[in-house]
Amino acid sequence: MTSNALSGAAAIVGIGATEFSKASGRTEIRLALEAALAALADAGIAPEEVDGISTYTMDNNPEADVHRLLGGRALRFFSRIDYGGGAACAPVMQAAMAVASGAAEVVLCYRAMNERSWYRFGQAGGVAPSALYKSTHYSWYSPAGLLTPASQVAIAARRYMIDFGATSEDFGRVSVAARDFAATNPAAFFYGKPITLEDHQTSRMIADPLRLLDCCQESDGAVALIVTSLDRARQLGGRPAVIRAAAQGSGPEQHLMTSYYRDSISELPEMKLVADQMYAMSGLAPADIQTAIIYDHFTPYVLPQLEACGFCARGEAREFIRSGAHARGGRLPINPHGGxxxxxxxxxxxxxxxxxxxxxxxxxxxxPGVEHVLVTAGAGVPTSGLILGRD
Structure with missing residues (x-):
């Protein structure tokens, strides 16, 4: 398969989601099924046609059970991707590869979680690494108090501030723009609840320099996508989102949230690797992207992601953010759903x-005028990305 053989071979034809809450009151497998059925209905594809599934290693819903409860007949392909949020785009890549190779015809991608009401990734000891090598890895950081993702990201965030002059207010501008979009999105948990930069600056400190409003939510909910061939997508009669590029990447001296042994910890080489692959695969450039979905688990990591993806030069994301380019009405609005x-x-x-x-x-x-959207996955870990386009 050549480097661009995947481009345009498959498309996302269905999307579905549950409501987003802090207490779903349902099992995670029920959430997964609700989202999957909604995505299939959106695509106009019968559940029994699903013959492939791709999800995350962190998802608690077995593929065979999801397939059986959907009413599936034959499951010919199934895969899971590691590294938490770094996996985000990779199940879609796996789905596209399965479709392009003939391993499957209709692939379901899903993520379902009761991450607020059942368990909390953001708390120390909330989801302890079970593998021995992971436990050994984190044993070097736990004695120093680096017990949570926020505390681990704080180290890189402070280095970025030192290297490039970014400030807490710059991080706050990312949060303010996201909440502005969420405030007009009825599906968002923070619908109708915008914030100001002052709100950000007075929110409590979590792990210096990260404040509460620098940190993503803990949510219950599920989202599902349906991927099939572009030929099939055109027969369905909707408007498919064509997968123009998909890539994964792990950079030099990569660790899980703690890549502190690189020559520089104020950049994300794994994200640049993903972006470079996607631009090469699609034949597109940063100027061809009208809006972007930038993974905003923590606001400080949004800035080096913008740089890694070529939307501004290294060290210049603070000026990009200060200009409002990322916000409503800007030249590259990011996360119009609220992130x-x-x-x-x-x-x-x-x-x-x-x-x-x-x-x-x-x-x-x-x-306005959206033809291509770039999507990133989790930063600070091995990661992935997508470029979706109009047919």
Whole structure:
């Protein structure tokens, strides 16, 4: 398979989601099924046609059970991607590869979680690493108090501030813009609840320099996507989101949230690797992207992601943010759904759904003239990305 053989071979034809809450009152498998059935209905595809499934290693819903409860007949392909939020776009890549190779014809991608009411990723000891190598890895950081993702990200955030002159207010501008979009998105948990920069600056400190409003939500909910061939997508009669590029990447001296041994910890080489692959695969450039879904688990990591994806030069994201380029009415609005800061934290799958809506022209915060959307996955870990486009 050549480097561009995947481009345009498959498309996302269905999206579905539950409501986003802090207490769903349902099992995670029920959430997964609700979202999957909604995505299939949106695509106009019968459940029994699903013959492939791709999800995250962190998802608690077995593929065989989801397939059986949907009413599936034969499951020919199934895969899971590791690294939490870094996986976000990779199940769609796996789905596209399965479709392009003939391994499957209709692939379901899903993420379902009761991450607020059942367990909390953001708390120390909330979800302890079970593998011995992971436990050994984190044993080097736990004695120093680096017990949570926020505390681990704080180290890199402070280095970025030192290297490039970014400030807490710059991080706050990311949060303010996300909440502004969420405030006009009825599906967002923070619908009708915008914030000001002052609100950000007075929110309590979590792990210096990260404040409460620098951190994504803890959410209950599920999102599902349906991927099939572009030929089949055209027969369905809707407006498909064509997968123009998909990539994964792990950079030099990569660790899980703690890549502190690199020559520089104020950049994200794994994200640049993903972006470079996507531009090469699609034949597109940063100037061809009208809006982007940038993984916003923590606001400080939004800035080096913008740089890694070529939307501004290294060290210049602070000026990009200060100019409002990322916000409503800016030259590259990011996360028009409100992101994980404002809509919900569903490990990035909800961001892919928003990218599909932007391509379709159906988003509640629709951006003008959208032809291509770039989507990133979790930063600070091995990661992935997508470029979706109009047919």
């Amino acid at each position: 994980q800061l404002g809509e919900a934290y569903v490990h990035g799958m909800n961001g892919i759904a928003e990218a599909v809506r932007q391509i379709r022209g159906t988003s509640v915060n629709q951006q």
